[in-house]
Amino acid sequence: MTRPQVLPVTALIDDVIALLPGARVVLEAPPGAGKSTVLPLALLDAEVLANQRILLLQPRRLAAISIANFLASQRGEAVGQSIGYHIRGEAKFSNDTRLLIVTEGMFTQYIQNDPELTGVGLVIFDEFHERNLTSDLGLAMALESANLRNDLSLLIMSATLPAQAIADWLGDAQVLTSEGRQYPVDISYHPVTSGQQWLQQLPSVIEKAMHMAQLGVLVFVPGQREIKKLCAQFEHTPNWDVLPLHRQVPLTEQKRIFSPNPARRRLVIATNIAETSLTIPNIDVVVDSGRERQAQFYPQHGITRLLTRRISKASAMQRAGRAGRLGPGCCMRLWAKNEEHGMREFQAPDLETADLTSLLLECRRWGAAPAQLKFFSQPNNANLAAADKLLNQLGISHDHGGLTAMGAKIAEFGAEPRVARILAYASEQSSGVRVTAAWLVAQIEQPGPAEAFPADVSRLVPAARQRFQYWCRRLQVEPAQPDATWVAELLLWGYSDRIAQQRRSGDGYLLSYGGGAVFHHEDTRSRSAWLLVIDMMLSEQQTDAIIGAAIALNESDLNHPAVHKEHRTEVRWQGPQQRLQAVQVEAIGAIVLSEKLAPTAISSADRLAALTRFVSNQVALHGLEYFTLNDEARQWLARVNLYQAKLKPEHWPNFDIATLVNELERWATPYWQHIDSLQKIKAWNPCTALQARLTYTQHNELNQACPINLEVPSGRQVKIDYCAQQPVVAVKLQEMFGEPISPTVCHGQTTITIDLLSPAGRLLQRTGDLASFWSNAYQHVKKEMKGRYPKHPWPDDPRQAQATHKTKRQLK
Template identity: 35%
Template sequence: MSRAAFPIDELLPRIRESLAAHPRLVLEAPPGAGKTTQVPPALLDAPWLAGRKIVMLEPRRVAARAAAQFMAKQRGEDVGGTVGYRIRFENRVSAATRIEVVTEGILTRLIQDDPTLDGIGALLFDEFHERHLSADLGLALALDVQAALREDLRIVVMSATLDGERLAAFLDAPRLSSAGRSYPVTVAHFAARREEKLEHHVRRAIEHALATHPGDVLAFLPGQREIARTDAALAAGDAARRADVLQLHGELPVERQSRVLQPDPDGHRRVVLATNVAESSVTLPGVRVVIDSGLAREPRYDPNSGFARLDVVNIAQASADQRAGRAGRVAEGFAYRLWPESQRLEAQRRAEIAHVELAGLALELAAWGDAGLRFVDAPPAGALAAARELLHRLGALDRDAITPLGRRMLTLGTHPRLAAMLLAPAETNERALACDLAALIEARDPLLARSGGGRSDALAERWQALAAFRHGRVTADASRSALVALDQAAKQWRRRLRVDVPPQADLPPHAIGDVLLHAYPDRIARQHPSDPYRYQLANGRSARLFDDSMLYGEPWIVISELRDEARDARVLRAAPLDEGRLRRDFPQRFTREDRVVWDANVRGIAAVRETRFDRIVLESKSLAKPDPSRYADALVDAVRQLGLAALPWTEALQQWRARVRCVRAWMPELADTLPDLSDAALLATLDAWLKPALSGKTRLDALDEQALGEALKSGVEWALRQKIDALAPTRIVVPSGLERRIEYGFDANGADGEGTPEAPVLAVKLQELFGLPDTPRIAEGRVPLTLHLLSPGGKPLQITRDLRSFWDRTYPEVKKEMKGRYPRHPWPDDPWSATATHRAKPRGT
């Protein structure tokens, strides 16, 4: 095959020179520049590569196959020779492969299995702007390998739309940019009609484009479901006569994908309905018009299922620009955007690491043994902590160390929940059933909505539809296409687990739940003893069945999907399980414990002997003689339930809290040495500061003010207490010679959630400040007092933080009004030089 010219060609020598001198590089090139297919071959003969392999990470399977096929064809070879690819459930590489295109977690597995990356000389991260979690993790691992083990390893980060300056600074790498190959594209907005469905909106735009513009049409839709609906809408109209309608998404057979990526052999016009797989990495010949829905399906953490689900979201402006550019590859083009021109998009796509579930990442970090990897965007601490808690329940972590089971789970390349379930069964039929359940949980729901609008909450109905499909029957409430995909996915899992046949069609009633519980140990649930629709979960939460639930009456269930609601969560999908199986598989989670607890109903301590499964109370009996050493724990629980207001606060203690909090805010340099006395911090640390003070006490009201004060101040050394007194004194000497009280306050509703300090207040009679030119200040002069100036009778006259301005401007009016009302008190014309006093004038003066 003769090699076509690409815009990236003129930059290739500089890329080779840069990598010869520096081990990292950021490469920016717009779609069509050729970076995906031209950079890897250009590096094959580089001296620093020394005959080793180049591995390129692609974010999507379609793009990985297409890139490998194009590079192989350029060399006149078949895929699997010099150029190959590896994706989930598919491997086209050989001993001769030197350019290997990989997807998803394949790169992570390569690095985890061989941290030295023996035989690999370069790692290329293509389309990094998509910011998939696997790419962020792969880059973090690669940087760690490069720093510790392989200084000679080259790392190239490539992107079409990227904040290259920020990334180059993060990597300490040179940055090169290539021109693209494009023609002008006219962008217009194609308005929707009132309450118009997406597929009909897209159909009208496509029909307009076919009638108005030459060339092929590329329509971007969020997913396979919307593509199918649009295809059906086009088939019912005029578009199918004018052009061939093709689909492009990751679930298509390889042959149909390849057809879309090649020009039509007969020169027919084409309409391609594509997901954002067509946004980058693949080139569609002949496209002159782009129809952009402005939508994409992207991973978002779904607390209902415990997984990252694909949600329909608005694309970023960078993606919109990239999509429009697809219309300008071969000639001037047109892009029709199906959202209002007034709608503003986010500039760049958000990194997945910020909004997806992180159990897989946490397991990879545990396997790597170093949680201090450098990420372009660090994983959120809360999400990472929740992920580690789940891994403990799954048996993948012991404390923070990965277990042998955890390492086996990693080899399966799926979510840790599913990996734990796939590895749990010992019996062949259950292993086959686990493969079916993994496919069911990962895929879209095969059941159609019922006539009432909802779907069954029984996972068993979905499996039964799959079993019927295998015997040649498709039930009326099931989707054939969904069942075909499910069956194929289950076969792939059986192949991975070396299971020869699908599970038997006549499963016992609890079979599905008995396997599923290993994926959702936190969502094992027991029926409430007084409400058959309500269930208590192993993680301590509660959930309710729908009124028409297929699961009504089941004593134990395991929930694969639930929806958060105001009080109890709602069970969306679940299966019954056998308590005997639960006791056999998780005997260590059944416990018996004597507990002393706070009983809010009687506002006192109660002692009980509880039998539990995790946090599900199976049985509770009262104890006559509780252990006195446990009282303090129960009283601390009481404060957690009742709040800090249940403690015997005095005005002096409240003021001390406010003073400490104010000093923390006013003096940032002292913040690390002073305790956080906010409500949230005190409640979170009750065991540390309050529990010792409750030792030996049997009632909450036995704690007196003195003991509470000592407990509250226990973490503050004497020298620091004196420092607080100096910076935020309780009293101040005014010019009259007397001490007056300063009041401190804290606004609990501050914008930062921690609250903000209120201005400290000094209430003082005006005559006591004569001769004082400026407002008194505290906190080493940083904070002026708010002066509440009082009349001789103690009534407010003025509030000010600028005493000098008060004397100059306001005092004359105050004097005129007050002189007649309080004639026995001094009202000098010159308050600057008058003597301050707290007394009235002597009689006769």
């Protein structure tokens, strides 16, 4: 094993210590530099931090445990003495522990309970480039704590994020940069061949890597589905251990991966959980698929979709570094080198893409709005709005943003808000209810592969069994078998917005928020008329969500106090003519329980509002083509669009679809006073309403620049067609005699295309360059047409001839 003191970060130890206490330091150190191992040990012995605790934050539980064990072994101690760890559901530390490795989520609870971080001299944010919600939130809160104490130091460590940008954002931070990777990694490219999918080609690249590897191979793929498939394909390879690594692998099995076994080579197939923090022993070749599964929260649905996307350049660098942690290695990339130009520099932070409900709850528990905290990236406003709505529905927040009394109690559980709401209700009930709540919440937090909520506690997966025991302790009840009669009652406290009704067709369900959900085609569970959906996921292949954990409901369950039934009057378009009618509705969100026609008449204001809502959606989807546009309307719109595109006049109204939709009520509804059906609105011609958006002066400017007609040399007025790609006029060739060049509109900026017609009105030539036509093509046309139309003039020099629509006899 490499001795820690020779790692590159050793050169920066004195610099870091010299900045303490009260410093804000950004340390940029590539993989393998020793920032998670050598530096914490050195700081532990620094005199400036004597008698103070150091908190080292890690994004993953296994990383926290592994680092704690490694560092303790370096000091010849057992974990829990001077070095310890604290992760969810497991802790090994004592009053003598001075270096405590904690997960980022656990740090949030530490600082919430003690905002001044009493006794803590330094907080180290390791692997900050991962930009998890808990790391961004923890740093924002720690910055406020540092304002309360001038001796609290913050050290932000990253392998790939731009250190100077972070330091500039912090305002008064020092930047320290470590040397590069400790061992060289040879990178080769293996782009997917034409006609193949990347997953089809990956096994052949893995086979090459296994032939090349002296120790072992680490393969990066997006998710569990790919891991399962590849493990099945390679599990019988002689003298190889094939090991999966993802978040659902129990910690005991994950630990096996990090225990060296020199007798057998290993093939570890992992998600991006293996990108940072942990050194997997006996790996000298990495195979990188170049893809990852990214969670994208959809606020309108309140659920998350997993998307398979290309990784960033920073992630590619991290993955390659896994091959060079303990010696020279190789990285085989499943893409072409020139494809890297299109890869983004960094992964999008969770603040921009994730569900922010837990973050918003912690902010309110902290006593600040997200806008009042200092985040390196700003939280997504739409996701914050969805989070605020859910917290209000759960009774956690007031409308003005503060926590209710129940909300304060819920926040203390330090759990996801939905499950914390269940726990808060159960905490005031009998012991049987509390046991059942602990059993349910444990499985929501640690779902197993079997059916949802098996009644026998012994059938829980180990991680869920551990959480069950933890929540029993928190709820002050002895573990026992749950009471299934309380399942719906408890789950509805946290998931009342996830009620689903089976569609009449029997194909899937309508959820109360308005979205659809279906069981996976291989799911054999019975289909009940009513469901409570606990877990669902949007896939890339279909619009309806895939139902995960769910329970059947009875209609009597819909009277639960957490279920919000509303009585509202809706106006709808009904009947053959699609006329507006008022309907009294009892509903749970989008699920209509009952309805009847309202006795009251619809007011003019309600009718116009309903028209505006409906038409806005239609115009947004179909444009103005939704209406019955006559040629006058089409030509006028085309003239306006050309004029604005070419001349860009100031202070003119916009006529793009987005603007017309947003301003529909202003320009259109005054013309709808007598429209009372969708049939009539579809037949409406918007031309007059659109023209009214221009002033008298603007109309004159339009007519001068883009006239309706063109006066051709023969003296006739010929209509210009503005709906073509370029303005077009169709005119008999003889009527253009004497015109040397093509005419224009938009004050000379746009040339009119001319369709030159025969005396019989048939197209002879289309040209945008009349001068060129006279010089070249005209003689060929004359030769062909003169014999066919001898009564019409065909002069040798059309530029000097008299324009006419008459025959030669008529001219005489």
